[in-house]
Amino acid sequence: MDSTSTPSAAEPGSQIAPSQLQFTGNAKEYFGIWIVNILLTLLTLGIYSAWATVRTKQYFYGHTVLDGHRFDYLATPIQILKGRLLAVGLFVIYSVVSGYFPLVGALLALALALLVPWMINQGLKFSMRMTRYRNIRFAFKGNFGEAMVNFVVLPFFSIFTLYLLMPWVLKRIDAYIHSNIRYGDKPVHVQLQGKAYYKAALLVVLLGILMLVALGIVLSLVTGVGMNPDDIGSSQFVLVLIVPLYLFVISALQGIYQAQIRNHILNNAQIEDVAEFKSNLQPQRYALILATNAAAIVLTAGLAFPWAKVRKVKALAGATQVVLLPGADQVLDNAQQADSSFAEEAANVFDVDISLT
Amino acid sequence: MIKGYFYLPNSSRVQEAYARLSDEHIAIYAKDECVFESTQTALNVAAHLPGQASELTFADGARFVPHDVAYRWPFQQRKSALLARLESNLALILCALVATPVLLYALLFKLVPGIAVTAVQAMPDTVVEQMGQQSMVLIERTVLSPSELSAQEQQAVFTLWHDTVSQLGLSAEKYRIDVYRSDHFGANAFALPHGQVVVTDELARRLADHPEALRAILLHEIGHVERMHSVRLASQAAVASIAIAMLVGDMDIVAEVVLGSGSALMDLQFSQNMEWEADNYALMQLERLGYSGEDFAQALESLVPLDEEQSQSWLKYLSTHPSLQERIEHARSHTTP
Numbered sequence: 001m002d003s004t005s006t007p008s009a010a011e012p013g014s015q016i017a018p019s020q021l022q023f024t025g026n027a028k029e030y031f032g033i034w035i036v037n038i039l040l041t042l043l044t045l046g047i048y049s050a051w052a053t054v055r056t057k058q059y060f061y062g063h064t065v066l067d068g069h070r071f072d073y074l075a076t077p078i079q080i081l082k083g084r085l086l087a088v089g090l091f092v093i094y095s096v097v098s099g100y101f102p103l104v105g106a107l108l109a110l111a112l113a114l115l116v117p118w119m120i121n122q123g124l125k126f127s128m129r130m131t132r133y134r135n136i137r138f139a140f141k142g143n144f145g146e147a148m149v150n151f152v153v154l155p156f157f158s159i160f161t162l163y164l165l166m167p168w169v170l171k172r173i174d175a176y177i178h179s180n181i182r183y184g185d186k187p188v189h190v191q192l193q194g195k196a197y198y199k200a201a202l203l204v205v206l207l208g209i210l211m212l213v214a215l216g217i218v219l220s221l222v223t224g225v226g227m228n229p230d231d232i233g234s235s236q237f238v239l240v241l242i243v244p245l246y247l248f249v250i251s252a253l254q255g256i257y258q259a260q261i262r263n264h265i266l267n268n269a270q271i272e273d274v275a276e277f278k279s280n281l282q283p284q285r286y287a288l289i290l291a292t293n294a295a296a297i298v299l300t301a302g303l304a305f306p307w308a309k310v311r312k313v314k315a316l317a318g319a320t321q322v323v324l325l326p327g328a329d330q331v332l333d334n335a336q337q338a339d340s341s342f343a344e345e346a347a348n349v350f351d352v353d354i355s356l357t
Numbered sequence: 358m359i360k361g362y363f364y365l366p367n368s369s370r371v372q373e374a375y376a377r378l379s380d381e382h383i384a385i386y387a388k389d390e391c392v393f394e395s396t397q398t399a400l401n402v403a404a405h406l407p408g409q410a411s412e413l414t415f416a417d418g419a420r421f422v423p424h425d426v427a428y429r430w431p432f433q434q435r436k437s438a439l440l441a442r443l444e445s446n447l448a449l450i451l452c453a454l455v456a457t458p459v460l461l462y463a464l465l466f467k468l469v470p471g472i473a474v475t476a477v478q479a480m481p482d483t484v485v486e487q488m489g490q491q492s493m494v495l496i497e498r499t500v501l502s503p504s505e506l507s508a509q510e511q512q513a514v515f516t517l518w519h520d521t522v523s524q525l526g527l528s529a530e531k532y533r534i535d536v537y538r539s540d541h542f543g544a545n546a547f548a549l550p551h552g553q554v555v556v557t558d559e560l561a562r563r564l565a566d567h568p569e570a571l572r573a574i575l576l577h578e579i580g581h582v583e584r585m586h587s588v589r590l591a592s593q594a595a596v597a598s599i600a601i602a603m604l605v606g607d608m609d610i611v612a613e614v615v616l617g618s619g620s621a622l623m624d625l626q627f628s629q630n631m632e633w634e635a636d637n638y639a640l641m642q643l644e645r646l647g648y649s650g651e652d653f654a655q656a657l658e659s660l661v662p663l664d665e666e667q668s669q670s671w672l673k674y675l676s677t678h679p680s681l682q683e684r685i686e687h688a689r690s691h692t693t694p
Contacts, residue, residue: 024426029407032444039453042460046603055406055440062409069362069371070409070422088602095598099591100484103491134371135364135420184369274369303454331369 018278018321023314025063027307033059034306050081060313061131066322074137075130083126117147128181136184136333142176150176167197174265183271184331190269200260204253211249244298251294255287266320273327281319289315359423361410363387366418376413376421378431383413385421393419402433405441465623469600473592477585485588489551492587496555500541506558511536514561517568518554521575524646528552532579536561548578550587563659569648570656573639577653580638586631593627636684640691650691657685 037052057073098105128140158165259281266279293308363374374387385393401414412422518534531552544559564571597620
């Protein structure tokens with residue numbers, strides 16, 4: 001009756017070989033799913049978007065394979081639809097009120113700020129609960145107070161420090177999210193350092209300035225030295241160039257930042273007794289992938305989106321290894337029993353995915 | 358015999374196993390020992406997804422996932438297979454590629470404005486009143502300051518306004534005018550949905566010697582109120598944002614960009630049309646009151662020096678107002694029908 005999936009787990013204490021995370025999907029299959037999702041969503045005036053979300057997530061989760069076992073996305077379209085209708089309802093009230101009653105709208109915006117931490121927690125809770133690996137669901141156990149401090153209060157105050165505090169705030173946010181995740185009954189531990197965030201932010205800012213200067217020089221060379229305001233043709237040409245270039249540069253900078261932060265988080269995280277992670281995503285390579293993805297999407301008027309998404313996910317999986325610890329076979333999911341209780345059913349009315357995007 | 362993994366309920370334990378199908382039953386064997394048995398009706402089969410094995414979920418939460426990703430169970434629902442067939446059907450994909458932009462256009466440029474117009478017709482007066490008053494409070498607090506014109510200069514504007522409103526036979530109670538100083542607006546005039554019109558000091562001064570030009574501008578603003586343009590814009594924005602919120606559920610960034618820019622273009626086109634409508638209203642009323650469209654042309658011409666930068670810009674098509682030159686020509690051609 002013993003598990004046969006992790007033979008290496010039989011020898012605790014020895015150096016365990018990490019398992020490579022794999023993504024087995026392909027752009028061709030996803031393209032079909034994506035375009036049919038869009039078509040049906042438009043035809044049903046948005047109702048199908050709930051089914052589309054589930055199908056897309058099932059495709060991406062199910063094609064993410066670790067140690068021979070795939071991940072599962074468990075939400076049902078009805079749950080997503082309920083959540084979306086709730087969110088759209090809130091949004092309708094807000095946009096109607098702020099359109100016709102601007103003063104009340106301004107007050108309502110303040111009230112919504114109070115709702116933000118709750119919505120973030122609910123969204124994280126939902127997406128974790130709907131993720132499963134080997135019959136064990138993930139969970140999220142955040143609380144309103146901490147979410148309020150990390151997502152609303154600290155970002156607001158960092159404005160007054162000229163955003164010098166922002167990398168530290170981002171570290172707090174990541175620490176809050178990751179240390180409140182559970183895998184079944186096992187907690188996740190992360191040890192994040194502000195230094196890594198400041199390093200990443202500084203690099204991105206410096207590279208950003210460098211690229212801006214370089215872009216400025218290139219543009220002035222292309223359009224002739226000293227822009228002639230009468231020369232409308234050339235300024236139009238510059239505009240056509242600037243938008244894709246802007247997207248290209250922004251995506252590249254994003255890639256450099258995200259790769260460093262992802263490596264830092266995963267290399268310093270572990271699920272107690274279950275797993276340790278290794279991420280060796282190369283910033284320059286990831287930047288190139290994101291930048292060329294953005295360019296391809298713009299140049300094909302969006303058609304390259306499925307290809308770009310699959311390519312990105314493949315790169316992320318390829319740079320990730322997981323060390324399964326001996327306890328990986330002994331995880332129990334006690335949350336699932338509670339699921340059937342009446343109280344949980346009642347709570348489920350609001351336990352829906354409320355993220356709009 | 359189908360090889361696969363057997364996942365125990367509520368546990369991370371996994372067993373290498375194989376499934377055996379009989380007429381009504383399915384049995385799971387691990388190490389030649391039967392570990393689970395179920396009828397085919399007491400289990401759930403996952404939806405068809407390309408490249409993914411169809412897993413079985415049993416009543417107690419245990420699962421069996423075949424190793425062969427292409428394997429499909431004989432008792433699997435046909436419904437979920439239909440979607441998978443659609444998604445890999447080349448003809449359908451090509452149809453979808455053509456239909457998507459057409460549907461997007463119909464939705465954003467036909468359905469949304471249609472609903473918005475209907476919403477405006479059903480709008481109670483109290484809502485319009487509130488909308489105007491609250492907007493005014495916000496604008497007054499943020500970008501307006503008390504007029505610095507002399508009482509005499511202000512009186513000239515008021516008199517002109519009252520004459521115009523009574524000549525048109527409009528309610529003097531609903532239509533009121535105020536003069537404010539504003540660095541933000543410069544020489545400008547705007548109308549609020551409930552009938553309040555604001556003229557800035559700079560515009561009043563610039564047109565002090567051309568009351569007929571100022572009258573033309575005031576008529577243009579009255580046109581905005583009469584045609585309920587602000588209410589239409591607000592409905593338009595509300596309906597569009599609802600439609601977009603419903604749609605972007607799973608269309609990701611691309612759709613957001615497309616839909617976002619689509620609705621922005623729609624707004625601009627909408628407000629351009631509104632400017633023409635207000636112009637036409639002004640020209641019509643001028644003619645009715647025995648003045649000429651030339652007044653309006655002159656009023657616009659006196660604003661030309663301000664607009665020079667803008668009219669040269671490549672953003673002409675994206676500007677909310679039609680180009681001044683076009684409007685002047687339009688006004689002139691209106692005088693000789």
